[in-house]
Ligand SMILES: [Zn+2]
């Protein structure tokens with residue numbers, strides 16, 4: 202009799218170890234002990250939910266996302282719907298429709314396990330990204346974002362050296378300093394807040 206029980210247990214174990222067909226996932230597969238969410242073929246938001254519930258992360262792929270953009274230098278603030286990429290649970294790329302993008306060269310990838318993150322780009326712009334539908338393909342106003350960003354970049358880039366400048370200034374601090382350190386009369390060095398260099402100042406004083 203004991204032998205029969207043993208065989209029943211063995212059969213049950215073998216049955217439970219049945220291969221899961223990840224390309225055709227069944228409802229009951231998810232509760233199986235050997236179910237591996239990382240082998241899932243993610244196709245829709247339902248799959249995303251299962252993966253997120255089991256791993257705590259959003260699966261790799263492209264998502265629609267609401268992107269709030271704020272530039273404290275220029276005061277530009279807008280919200281856009283854009284495609285974003287998630288890789289290893291991190292937000293890695295924000296796509297603009299005409300080939301532009303914001304990637305890890307402009308911000309450090311951050312974990313987006315709560316479906317929302319905020320970060321500050323290398324240009325000092327603040328972004329809040331909220332993940333939406335899986336699959337992407339939802340460019341609504343990315344052109345506007347790129348336009349805004351380009352205007353902001355122009356407004357905060359020194360035309361002389363390409364460095365960062367204040368939006369209200371013509372040139373960056375060091376270029377302004379440099380320009381103001383040139384004597385308008387002879388072209389040699391002067392202290393920035395003096396009108397002329399020492400030589401010219403002396404000559405002008407003597408002429409009077
Ligand atoms: Zn400059």
Ligand SMILES: [Zn+2]
Nearest residue numbers: 384387398401
């Ligand atoms: Zn001078």
